[in-house]
Structure formats: structure tokens, C-alpha cells
Amino acid sequence: MGERADVHAATATATVAPVRPEAEDHRVRRGLQRILPVAFLLLILVIWEAVAVAGSVPVYILPAPTAIAQRLAESWDIIWDATLVTTSEVLIGFVIGVVLGIALAIPIAYSTVVRSTLYPLIVASQAVPKIAIAPLLVLWLGFDIWPKIAVTALMVFFPVTVTAAEGFASVDRNLLDLLRSVNASATQIFLRVRFPHALPHIFSGLKVGITLAVVGAVVGEWVGADSGLGYLLTYANTLLDSTLLFASLFMLIVLGVVLFVLVDLAERLLLPWHNAQEVAIGS
Amino acid sequence: MATLDPGAPATRAQIAAHDVAKSYPTAKGGRQEALASVDLEIPRGQFISLLGPSGCGKTTLLKMIGGLIGPSGGTLAIDGQPVASAVRQRKFGFVFQDATLLPWRNVLDNATLLLDVTGQGDGRERVRDLLQMVGLRGFEHYYPSQLSGGMKQRVALARALALEPEILLMDEPFAALDAITRDRMGEELLKILDGSRTVVFVTHSIREAALLSDRVVVMSARPGRVVADVLIDLPRPRDPSVRDSVAFGGYERELRSHIVVDHEVADG
Numbered sequence: 001m002g003e004r005a006d007v008h009a010a011t012a013t014a015t016v017a018p019v020r021p022e023a024e025d026h027r028v029r030r031g032l033q034r035i036l037p038v039a040f041l042l043l044i045l046v047i048w049e050a051v052a053v054a055g056s057v058p059v060y061i062l063p064a065p066t067a068i069a070q071r072l073a074e075s076w077d078i079i080w081d082a083t084l085v086t087t088s089e090v091l092i093g094f095v096i097g098v099v100l101g102i103a104l105a106i107p108i109a110y111s112t113v114v115r116s117t118l119y120p121l122i123v124a125s126q127a128v129p130k131i132a133i134a135p136l137l138v139l140w141l142g143f144d145i146w147p148k149i150a151v152t153a154l155m156v157f158f159p160v161t162v163t164a165a166e167g168f169a170s171v172d173r174n175l176l177d178l179l180r181s182v183n184a185s186a187t188q189i190f191l192r193v194r195f196p197h198a199l200p201h202i203f204s205g206l207k208v209g210i211t212l213a214v215v216g217a218v219v220g221e222w223v224g225a226d227s228g229l230g231y232l233l234t235y236a237n238t239l240l241d242s243t244l245l246f247a248s249l250f251m252l253i254v255l256g257v258v259l260f261v262l263v264d265l266a267e268r269l270l271l272p273w274h275n276a277q278e279v280a281i282g283s
Numbered sequence: 284m285a286t287l288d289p290g291a292p293a294t295r296a297q298i299a300a301h302d303v304a305k306s307y308p309t310a311k312g313g314r315q316e317a318l319a320s321v322d323l324e325i326p327r328g329q330f331i332s333l334l335g336p337s338g339c340g341k342t343t344l345l346k347m348i349g350g351l352i353g354p355s356g357g358t359l360a361i362d363g364q365p366v367a368s369a370v371r372q373r374k375f376g377f378v379f380q381d382a383t384l385l386p387w388r389n390v391l392d393n394a395t396l397l398l399d400v401t402g403q404g405d406g407r408e409r410v411r412d413l414l415q416m417v418g419l420r421g422f423e424h425y426y427p428s429q430l431s432g433g434m435k436q437r438v439a440l441a442r443a444l445a446l447e448p449e450i451l452l453m454d455e456p457f458a459a460l461d462a463i464t465r466d467r468m469g470e471e472l473l474k475i476l477d478g479s480r481t482v483v484f485v486t487h488s489i490r491e492a493a494l495l496s497d498r499v500v501v502m503s504a505r506p507g508r509v510v511a512d513v514l515i516d517l518p519r520p521r522d523p524s525v526r527d528s529v530a531f532g533g534y535e536r537e538l539r540s541h542i543v544v545d546h547e548v549a550d551g
């Protein structure tokens with residue numbers, strides 16, 4: 001912080017050559033952007049701990065962060081097993097949802113008839129609360145992993161379909177004219193232009209989708225399961241075992257964040273050209 | 284070439300438009316005339332500009348020649364054959380106002396796009412030569428986001444020339460560029476094309492049309508129609524310094540005199 005103040009002083013007095021201080025100022029600001037969220041989180045944890053330790057709140061209402069951390073270590077085997085179960089549900093459901101979503105987006109992007117026929121149904125499928133149809137899915141698919149995967153896929157496909165359809169359809173008209181002028185087939189245009197053009201759109205759908213996937217798996221587990229983090233949550237809840245509940249919740253958050261970061265990383269690696277453009281717009 | 288439609292007049296024109304018109308249905312149920320009847324014959328190797336204000340149908344005419352839209356009346360023939368068969372033979376190359384490059388392909392890959400799509404992977408060396416010709420040597424591995432507007436249009440030009448089209452169709456290719464870059468691009472186009480192929484060039488710049496063309500067709504709006512057909516009899520190969528000549532000034536004046544001032548706009 002002291003360094004930052006110095007930099008400001010330097011830019012204020014030495015107006016002749018502000019190039020270096022400006023660059024430094026930029027670096028300081030970026031460092032601050034990274035530190036701030038962590039510092040804020042730590043602050044919340046400290047307040048939380050203080051409130052819990054002060055003893056005015058019963059443990060089953062709000063256990064202290066240190067108690068949760070301790071429980072996480074003690075019950076690690078159970079929690080890790082549950083995490084693995086939920087992760088596999090999330091990943092399988094996500095992949096199925098993405099494949100389904102993109103497959104559905106293709107006819108929607110190409111045909112106004114299909115679009116007007118399918119869109120109301122797709123929107124309606126999202127208006128139905130998943131928790132309400134989850135028991136039905138258990139009835140249809142049994143108690144094993146499949147109803148969880150089904151709920152997850154149902155949540156994931158929607159943002160993917162919407163973003164992919166928009167991506168496929170939003171290619172520049174002149175570019176399509178150019179390709180048609182050399183007799184390119186619809187398949188060639190799709191593979192060479194529409195699909196890569198849609199990828200940034202699809203990735204924003206994937207980012208929404210991956211967070212929804214975690215929600216989907218937990219909802220699936222709530223309705224009927226004997227393993228997984230969602231199951232552990234309900235189990236801990238019925239026992240009023242709040243430290244286990246919070247420990248499971250913590251793992252769910254970690255799972256969601258890690259998966260999101262992985263999708264984000266995949267986007268950066270696969271679409272370097274897109275990030276370059278974003279920077280250009282931002283600067 | 285040999286199988287001429289017996290009904291069509293025997294002609295050496297590469298592009299022959301007879302009574303070509305285009306109209307669109309309006310929301311009120313009537314028809315909006317974009318282009319009234321146009322007769323135009325363009326011989327092989329001619330650089331022809333379609334000059335006029337916005338809404339005069341010059342782009343519409345260009346797109347009909349290239350088979351991107353169909354005329355609502357009249358006949359269009361390329362080398363005596365229907366436009367569709369010219370498209371099949373890949374006789375057309377297009378350059379639009381926006382470069383429309385693919386941001387995920389570098390300069391070289393953008394320039395070879397049409398080769399890839401048509402399965403002519405062996406043309407990459409020729410495309411390298413083309414990139415050098417349009418002044419992009421050393422920029423082969425740059426991405427579009429790293430290029431200026433003028434450089435992007437050079438890539439678009441190389442991309443259009445990669446398939447060695449007989450007819451180059453350019454729709455206000457330099458209109459989005461700043462005035463200085465625009466002048467430079469015009470000068471370089473003179474060198475690059477040097478009268479070797481048929482070019483239809485849409486523009487609303489009198490100066491650009493006069494500099495580049497063998498012939499300028501002046502069009503006016505509401506509905507779009509041809510009002511003048513001016514031969515630009517300046518020597519080729521043409522040097523940019525021709526712009527300082529008396530003859531060039533004369534052509535500029537003549538073209539300007541044919542541009543119809545839209546009274547609705549002028550009075551308002």
C-alpha cells in the first residue's frame with residue numbers, strides 16, 4: 001500500500017515521464033484485484049468465527065469455521081467418497097447435457113420452423129422446477145446414478161442450446177455469401193465457420209451450465225440417494241449435525257468453483273484469439 | 284462458351300445484363316423497386332465501376348451478377364451461360380466493405396480459406412505469393428485482431444484472388460477505411476490488378492472510380508437506374524499521378540455532373 005502511495009506521489013510530481021509509474025500503477029491495481037476478494041473472504045470468516053466463539057449462537061445453528069475445518073479433516077473419508085460420487089454425476093450429466101444442447105441447437109439455428117416448434121417446449125422445460133420432476137425421474141430411472149445424471153443434463157442443456165443456437169446463427173452474412181459464391185456445402189460452412197464462430201458463445205453457455213450441473217446433481221441426490229454430497233447434506237440436516245452439513249457444503253462450493261475454473265481455463269487454451277479480442281475491447 | 288442461347292444476342296461481353304430489375308415486397312403488400320430495368324454489357328478484362336449514392340441499387344446489381352441474389356426480372360448471363368453455372372465454375376471472387384476475416388485463423392489461413400473449402404490444399408504457395416503482392420509479406424502468422432483496417436482488406440483481397448477468379452466483384456471495399464489509407468489502397472489496387480481481369484467495383488467515390496476504372500456506370504436512386512455510362516480513356520498501366528492530369532480532372536467533373544442530387548434530401 002505504501003508503494004502505491006509513492007507511485008501516486010511520483011505521478012503527481014514528476015509529470016514529465018509518467019510512463020514507468022503508470023505501468024507500475026497498473027501492476028499494483030491488478031495485484032489489488034487479486035488480493036481484495038481473498039481479503040474480503042477472510043474478513044467474513046473472522047467475523048463468523050468471532051460470532052460463533054462468542055457463544056451466543058448454538059452450534060447446530062452456526063458452527064465456527066474452525067469447527068467446520070476440523071470436522072472436514074475428521075470425516076474426510078466419508079466426505080471425499082461423497083465428493084467423488086457427486087463429481088461423477090456432475091461430469092456425466094454435464095457431458096450429456098452439452099452434447100444434447102449442441103445437437104438441439106443445430107436444427108434450431110438452421111430452421112425457423114424447428115425454432116418456433118421447439119423453443120416454447122424448451123423454455124417450458126426450464127420453467128418446470130427440477131426438484132418437482134426429480135421424483136418422477138427416480139420413478140422412471142431407478143435409484144442409481146441415472147436420475148441424478150438426468151436432472152443434471154436437463155439443467156445443463158438449456159444454456160448450451162440457447163448460446164450455441166445464437167452462435168451458429170450469428171455469422172456475418174457477407175462471409176456466408178463469400179462461401180456460397182464458391183459453392184461451399186452447408187456442412188463445410190458449418191465445420192469451417194459456424195462452429196468455430198459459435199465456440200465463444202458456447203463457452204459462455206458451458207460456464208453457466210457447469211455451475212447448474214452441480215445444482216442438478218444435488219437436487220437429484222436429495223430426492224433419492226444413498227451417497228453423494230447432496231445425500232450427505234440431507235443426512236446431516238436430519239441429525240442436526242451442522243458441522244457435517246457445512247463441511248459438505250464447503251466441498252460442494254469447492255467442486256463448483258474448481259469445475260468452473262477448468263471450463264474457463266479450457267476456453268483460454270482453446271480460444272486464444274477470443275481472449276485477445278476481449279482485451280482489445282477492454283483496453 | 285460454344286453453347287450460346289440461340290435467343291440471346293451474339294456478344295463478346297463476359298457479363299451481359301438485359302432488362303435486369305429487382306424489387307422487394309413491402310410490408311404494405313406493394314413492391315419496392317430497388318433496381319429498375321438495367322442493360323449492361325461488360326467485356327472481358329474491363330474494370331468497371333458502379334458509382335452512385337446509397338440506395339441506387341449498385342450493390343444489388345453486383346450481388347445479382349455474382350449470383351448471391353436472383354433478379355426479379357430480365358436476364359443475366361456470364362460468358363453466355365446462366366449465373367448459376369458461373370458460380371459452379373467458381374468464376375467469381377468477392378471483396379466486401381468489411382473484411383469478414385475469421386478471427387481464429389491467421390493471415391495465411393484466412394487467405395487460404397476458400398482453397399480449404401473447395402479442397403485445393405495445394406494452392407498455399409500461390410497464396411503466399413498473393414500475400415506478398417498485396418504487401419503482407421512477413422504478416423502471414425498475424426491474427427486479424429492484430430491488423431489495421433487496411434491490412435485486413437488486403438487479406439480479404441488475397442483471399443478473393445486465391446481461387447484465381449475470372450471476375451472480381453468488389454462492394455465498396457475501401458469505404459470503411461480512413462481517407463489516406465483509402466487512397467493508398469486504390470493506388471495499390473491499380474498495381475495488383477493491372478487490367479488482368481474483369482472487375483466490377485461498387486463505390487460512391489468519384490475520385491476512386493475515375494482512378495481505377497476503364498468505364499464508370501453512374502447510377503441514381505429511387506428507383507435505382509443507370510443515368511450515365513462513361514469510358515475513362517486514361518493510359519494503362521495507370522500511375523496514381525494520373526490524378527494530377529487535366530484529363531483526369533475532366534473525367535471527375537463529367538462524373539460529378541451525372542450524379543443526380545436527391546432533391547428530397549437537398550431541400551430538407
